[in-house]
Structures are given as structure tokens and as C-alpha cells.
Amino acid sequence: MLFLGYDRMIEFCGEDMAILVRSASLTKYSEIACAAGIDPVRALREVGLDPSCLHSPDLRIPELSLARVFEASAKPSACPSLGVRIGEAWRLSDFGAVSLFLQHQPTLRQVLAQIERYRHLLSDSVAIRVDESQDVVVLHVVLVTGRPHPGREIVELTVGVLFSLVRAMLGPQYEPRGVHFAHAAPDSLRVYRRFFGPKVDFDSGFDGIVITRRELDRPNPLADSRLAYYAQELLALQPRPGHDSIADDVRRALHILVPNGQGAIEPVSRRLGVAPRTLQRQLEQTGNSFSSLVNEVRASLALRYLSHRHFSVSDVADLVGFSEISAFSRWFSAEFGKPPSRWRSDCLDTADRSRSCKGH
Structure with missing residues (x-):
């Protein structure tokens, strides 16, 4: 296992948080896999997914199973850059029931708000x-x-899908100011530059896309408010999957807010639209506490940031909400049994050995 401390992380954020995604990306995967000589039916069965997912884009499947399919298929000798290839094939209609509603939003800013x-x-x-x-x-x-x-x-797929959405709003030939990935560059950038354009950076500080404010607010000439209203009425008739627990909602909010220095209960409450006291009470009723969820998300983010060479230990401390590196080191050692600098060294050594083995 590349990431040391993974078993400890399962205690924090794995077992009780049901993370489901639409199976739409598997319908794209099927064609790409077949072209690469991969049997998509076998690939799905090996991770316990029903092959019907290959033809049914609106099924909800475990995100972990999707990741395992992609990881097994994306070997350099078989289908390199699989996630980017699927993102490149993505169309606005692949967003399913919300596609028509998104198409008729007045700006890209509004599209992103409706996605949430x-x-x-x-x-x-x-x-x-x-x-x-x-x-x-x-x-x-x-x-x-x-x-x-x-x-x-999974990261490259998600950035690719977001980029396809941006292009759906800003034009098929649109090129952003930059596309960034926190992980290392692959051996070949051909697929990336074909899709994203020339400004693709790796070993960056984040995963995402850089655009301008004018592009974010550029009027959509195809927007029709009447069709948007009609689409919204249809969405109201869609069956809603089992609602996430309040703890899951808080976890997701914290993953967004903690790196921005907003890990207190007040900004989380505002994002979820409830009063802080109400949020605390709802968490207590489910056997959770806000402080324990903050600790859980900090642990998840700390391991993720430390696994990248781009961030110093001081950077990671700041990103997960510690003003002093000494306090971060004490907390991290208590959680994972070793200081963050040693954890990083062990992690990167393991990664280097893994790459060396693959190279031979």
C-alpha cells in the first residue's frame, strides 16, 4: 500500500460514510476499454459491480468500486490516461437528469452553483x-x-468532466489559463494537451482549472429562463436517493472549508443552512460531535497533502488548521504514531520504490 497509515485512515473516514456516484462514467469507460483490449465486463465483475452499469448511466455505485476498476485498467501498457480520455468523451447530456437545467443557466457561475x-x-x-x-x-x-x-x-476524470462542462458553456474551442494536477506528470502528455490545451501543470498545489472572472460570468447565449424553469420542475419529480446523514454533510463541507481556514462550526453551519446550535444537536443525536469530525477531516487532508512533495510540512500544518507547526506535529504523532516528517519520508520512499519496480 503506497500510503502508510491507510488502515488508520479507514477508522476515520471509510466505513460509515457511504460514498456513491452515478455510473455514467462506466458507460464511457466501456468503449475506451474495448478499444484498448480490456474486457469491461470482467473488469466490473472483479470488483463486484454488475455489468449492467456499462449500459445504465443513472445507477448509483460505490465510488471505491469505480476507482478500483479504473486503477486496474489504467496500466501504462493497457490504457494510459484513462481518466482524461473519459473526461474528453464527456458531454453535457452525460450529467443525466440535470443536463437540460444546466444548459439553460445564464452563466457558468450559476451552472457551478446548481451542480452543488x-x-x-x-x-x-x-x-x-x-x-x-x-x-x-x-x-x-x-x-x-x-x-x-x-x-x-479518479482525479483526472473529475477534472476532465469539469473541463468538459466549462467548454459546454464557453465554447468547444475554449482554452483555460491553466489546468493543474497535484500529482506527478505521466510519461506522455499527448492526450492531456490534445484535450486541455498546452497549459497543463503537474506537481501543482491543487487539482483544478484556472479561468477568468469574465469567463465565469459570461452570459450564456443559449440560456432560456422558461426552459430552465421547466427543467427545474422536472427535477422536482426525480426520486431523491436516501439522504446523506448530517455527519456526511459536515464532512463534505469541512473538506472544502478547512483548507481555507474555515474549519469552525459557524462557516460550516452557514454552508449547510442551519444554526450552529441546531447542527451540534443534530450531530449529537447521531452519536457524533463536530470536533471529532473536524479531527477526522484534518487527518484525511493531512495524509493527502503530505503525500505530495509540493507541500512543506509547514504548508500542511497551515492547510489543516494549525497555526504552529509544533502543535501540528504533536497532533499528527498522536494520531499516526510518527511525526509528519517521518511519515512523509516513509511514504515517498515507498512511492519511489514502487516506481522503480515498475520501471524494471
Whole structure:
């Protein structure tokens, strides 16, 4: 296992958090896999998924099973850059029931807001954080998976799908200011540059897309408010999957807010639309506490950031809400049995050995 401490992380964020996603990406995967000589039916059966997922885009499946299919299929000798290839094949209609509603939003900003509103029809795992600074806008992809790292293919798939959505709003030839990935670059960038354009950076500080504020608010010439209303009425008739627990809602909010220094209960409450006292009471009724969920998310994010060479230990401490690196080191050692610098060294050594073995 590449990420040391994974078993400990399962205690934090794996077992009690049901993370489900639509099976739409598997309908895209089927064609790409077949072209690469991979049997998609066998690949699904090996992780316990029903092959009907290959033809039924609106099924809700475990995100972990999807990740395992992609990881097994995306070997360099078989189908490199699988996630990007699926993202490249994505169309607005692949968003399913919300597609018509998204198509008739007045701006890309409104599209992203509605993606969050109708997340229950799309994915429990994905959130998009919009950070604006003067004329520059960063669309951060935030993935909640219950694993120390979502996996390269899942990250690239999600960024690719987001980019296809941006192009659906801004034009098929649109090129962003930049597309960023926190993981290392692959051996070949051909597929990435064909899809994203020339400005693709790896070993970056985040996963996401950089655009301008003007592009975020550019009027959509195809928007029709009457059709948007009609589509919204149809969405109201859609059966809603079992609602997430309040603890799951808090976890997802914290994954977005903690790196922005907003891990207190007040900003989380505002995001969820409830009063802080009400939120505390609801968590207590389910046997949870806000502080324990903050600790859980901090642990998940700390391992994810430490596994990247880009972040110093001081950077990681700041990103997970510690103003002093000494306090972060004490907390991390108590959680994982070793200081963060040693955990990182062990993790990167394991990664280097793994790459060396693959190279031979």
C-alpha cells in the first residue's frame, strides 16, 4: 500500500460514510476499454459491480468500486490516461437528469452553483470550490473518498468532466489559463494537451482549472429562463436517493472549508443552512460531535497533502488548521504514531520504490 497509515485512515473516514456516484462514467469507460483490449465486463465483475452499469448511466455505485476498476485498467501498457480520455468523451447530456437545467443557466457561475444544489443526483464524492482573486478564478476540485488519496485516474476524470462542462458553456474551442494536477506528470502528455490545451501543470498545489472572472460570468447565449424553469420542475419529480446523514454533510463541507481556514462550526453551519446550535444537536443525536469530525477531516487532508512533495510540512500544518507547526506535529504523532516528517519520508520512499519496480 503506497500510503502508510491507510488502515488508520479507514477508522476515520471509510466505513460509515457511504460514498456513491452515478455510473455514467462506466458507460464511457466501456468503449475506451474495448478499444484498448480490456474486457469491461470482467473488469466490473472483479470488483463486484454488475455489468449492467456499462449500459445504465443513472445507477448509483460505490465510488471505491469505480476507482478500483479504473486503477486496474489504467496500466501504462493497457490504457494510459484513462481518466482524461473519459473526461474528453464527456458531454453535457452525460450529467443525466440535470443536463437540460444546466444548459439553460445564464452563466457558468450559476451552472457551478446548481451542480452543488443537485449533487444528490450526481455524486456524493465531488465538490467544486470557486476561489476568486481579482480577475483570476480557480475552480478547485475537492474529492471526498474515504481514502488518503482518491487515485490518479479518479482525479483526472473529475477534472476532465469539469473541463468538459466549462467548454459546454464557453465554447468547444475554449482554452483555460491553466489546468493543474497535484500529482506527478505521466510519461506522455499527448492526450492531456490534445484535450486541455498546452497549459497543463503537474506537481501543482491543487487539482483544478484556472479561468477568468469574465469567463465565469459570461452570459450564456443559449440560456432560456422558461426552459430552465421547466427543467427545474422536472427535477422536482426525480426520486431523491436516501439522504446523506448530517455527519456526511459536515464532512463534505469541512473538506472544502478547512483548507481555507474555515474549519469552525459557524462557516460550516452557514454552508449547510442551519444554526450552529441546531447542527451540534443534530450531530449529537447521531452519536457524533463536530470536533471529532473536524479531527477526522484534518487527518484525511493531512495524509493527502503530505503525500505530495509540493507541500512543506509547514504548508500542511497551515492547510489543516494549525497555526504552529509544533502543535501540528504533536497532533499528527498522536494520531499516526510518527511525526509528519517521518511519515512523509516513509511514504515517498515507498512511492519511489514502487516506481522503480515498475520501471524494471
